[in-house]
Amino acid sequence: MRPFEYLRPTTLAEATDVLAEHGDDALVIAGGTAAVVMMTLGVLRPGTVVDVGRVPELGGSRADGGVLRLGALTTIRSIERDPAIAQTYGLLAEAASQVANVRVRNRATVGGSVCYGEPQTDMPPALIAMGASATLVSSSSTRTVPLADFFEGPYETALEPGELLSEITVPQPEPGSEPGAGTGGCHMKFTIGSPENKPVANASVLVRLDGAGRCVEARIVLGALGPVPVVAVDAAALLDGEVPDAKLIAEVASRAGDAADPADDLRGPVWYKRRIARVLVERALRCALRKAGHEVP
Amino acid sequence: MPTLEAAEKVTGATRYVGDLLVPNMAHAKVLRSPLPHARVLSIDAAEARAAPGVVCVLTRDEVRAAGIEPVYGFVYRDAPLVALDKVRYQGDIVAVVVAEDAAAAEAAAELIEVDYEELPAVMDVEAALADGAPLVHESFSPIAPELRPIEGTNVCHRAHIARGDVEAGFREAYRVYEDTFTAPPVQHCALDLHACIASIEDGAITVWTNCQSPFPLQRELQRIFKMDARVIVPYVGGGFGSKSRDRLECVVTAAAQLAGRPVRLVLTQEETFQTFIRPAYHGTIKTGVRADGTIVARHVRFTIDVGGYAISGARSANNTLKVATGPYRIPNVLVECDAVYTNKPPSAPYRGLPTTQHTMAYETQLDRIARDLGIDPVELRMRNLVVDGDVHITGDLLRSTHAKECLEAAAAGIDWGTPSTPPETPSKLRGKGVSCTIKYTLTPPTRMSENGAAISLGEDGIFEVRIGTVNIGQGSDTTMAQFAADGLGVGLERIRVVHSDTALVPVDSSTTASRSTYHMGNAVLDAASKLTAETLAVASHLLERDAGDLALGPDGVEAPDGPTLAYDELVRRSGGPLSALGECVVGGTYTAPDGTEYPIASTFWSFASAAAEVEVDTDTGEVRVLRMGAASNVGKAVNPDSVRTQLEGGLGMELGPTLFERLVWDEGGQLLTAALMDYPLPTMETSPTYRPEIVEHPFEGGPFGAKGMGEIGSVITPAAVLNAVYDATGVMFHEVPLLPHKVLEALEAL
Structure with missing residues (x-):
């Protein structure tokens, strides 16, 4: 690790002043779980490290x-x-x-x-x-x-x-407006080896149902499947106003897999990551629906 | 029983090499080659030498000027201290910067300008064996007499072993099967990173290191620097073979000589990937069987990718010729190997390597044969496993085998014969598999003692046991203390163990190849027996009693009717400490019943079996190992807790390379899995449950009948898992790791 200047501001104003002064050369550090590893590997080589861990305005x-x-x-x-x-x-x-x-x-x-x-x-x-x-x-x-x-x-x-x-x-998810309606969310990931490793893919699904079990809102977001998180808008839209069944869930999952934009790397080839995206969305969607009160056989 | 150092270790009090401080020491950082194969045209370190805090920079110029031997190696003298004319892998050592602290050394290393002429690289064995392939080494320099390089090629060792007539065997076979298996390189990933401190004072070298072979290292230091050397190895936090041979110690000693003060080097985890790795394996196995499953012929051809330097890879390949056909009674066998230089990092043994890959090959193929012939896999093995009195392919007469009992015990650990409990969803499949193996231990070609142990009784009344065995986490101090206590007839509280300091302990060849319990155990028992005789002789004189009437008791020498002569008093009255030197003589030849003399290929042979139950997710291709049974005939379990945990540790460690661990280089020879974030390791969360079982049939010649078993858990793992996956899915895999995308691909090709 290369030597660096270490600054530890104690107010938000001080922190932003320090950052204004050092600009791009400053690396903000809080828990350090990523930054220290990257610095040790030499991937990040900041001239200044700004530790914001003691800025009270950032806590709570x-x-x-x-x-x-x-x-x-x-x-x-x-x-x-x-x-x-x-x-x-x-x-x-x-x-x-x-x-x-x-x-x-x-x-x-x-x-x-x-x-x-x-x-x-x-x-x-x-x-x-x-x-x-x-x-x-x-x-x-x-x-x-x-x-x-x-x-x-x-x-x-x-x-x-x-x-x-x-x-x-x-924002707080809207509660269901009718009896029996509900909101359900589920996050799933697929890793090789140990759950601590970087995943092949992850997926967050949030659904809101009305009293008739119709989906009034759905969001599907995929991680590790592109340069940035992928919001699978088209896939989620398939659920609008529908009472999800196994066939629809499979269609949504397939559409979500199409939305993924993965790269071929150590965690698998592109086709495999798309496949995993489908599996995760299918499983997470079923889980979210179950939490919202709608079990799909 | 818990190991003697257990409390010290779990409270963090144990000091490893990386914790040691030597007065006035400076810190080193290695400059490594960015290219896999290149000629070094020039090195300009002027700017680095002038950088703040820098003490000196060691390059080929300083090595040449120092008049020391510039190249080292145990079996081939092929590894330069620092690059001389060429670099031979990405990460090869080009220069060493010594500075007041490690950060200054690291910063200065970036200031060294190296001009390379890039050469075409051979990144795998296939490329290295191709016609006209670039040569990694232009000439060979084998030291070990058994090594046979092929001049003008990258083959640094070609060898074979044969018995019977393999072609005739295939001709008489009912069916013949041929399969090719591969396994990529992995790294040992010991918690204790490679570290050493070298100091030269009054014309003598002292090195503190976590090397598993302190005495061979001492001899190498003496040869290179032409001065006396002492090697001290404190507790080592795991090596698994990655530290079986030195790589850094001679380099750091050269840096210390140049610096004129002690120098310390501790590698990063990332650098260990560029230091020693398990080599890539490629093996083709052809087996002929009768209709009843009896194996009549087996031909194995394999290659080992030794990397840029054949520091030990070639010898590993040679040693495993004798186990490549498995623990089976086969009349006609032929095993051939090529150990091949490539532009990968140097290879090292890895907990039994490459017996593990041989076992994967012959055991996975055996399940294919079992299916084809409609014979239960356990039954097929039972029909072919060796028994006591069989002659191995080396000519060795096998005894204390009990391979069948090991298989039965391992299989029982996963309820073999009972179908798996159904998985939670139909998209998951479950299955069971078994494996058997035979393993050798390092054995000298001629009859000799490679191990000594000393025991002395000091003025404090304590028996001090001095051994060269490196305490690498295997519990050797405890086992040797048990031997000493039993041999002397005293309690463990009377024993103190001093380990692995070449100035204090007798010569030992190495802590490798599952050899310490047998060899050092025998040496300790020999020393105990000699010291008992000496102590009784002294006591006899002091007590004026016949030595035959006396015995060693818990606190002193006891006479049947008289007072006890306390040990401390005995030493004081006798005029000084008593001491005895024990040894273990091995190797040489034995005479078969028909009068033929055979060289002993292995002092003892180890036998073990594993069984695995897996679950395969057909949606994702993920393989989970649910539970594992294992059993090894250890002769005698000296410390049953240590035996079971060693067995379990081997199983768990090898699950990594079986399921997901592998080192990957890109086409340009750059390591892609360069850090642990891209190189997953097994963790507790995904560990199966283990049922390690001890099988005990005393081995004549072993200390209390004991044999070695440190590596065998690892050796039996991949085959058991592959066979369980085969059982679950009907797909036979010919490679590890079982990466989920490859599993899914294979399932969908069905």
């Missing part, structure tokens, strides 16, 4: 007014374990519980897992499926970007030099 999470606000420093483990999140934002908790291993989850932050921009990680598909947005602050401005628009390429995001992700907001 709360749900109010129909919105969950996750401070950037919220750990993956706390998302996994928070009963309030599990109750209303179950998909997030489920994705969080599948990130790497418990040692990583204890250190890694939600802000970091998003800003890292790694295509294989679990949180972005779940957050996008939940309709989350990121708040980006700099010394001179604050803006909000839907996470669906935040990722621009592998390890590339909408963050401009000098900007810092301060918070992720997640």
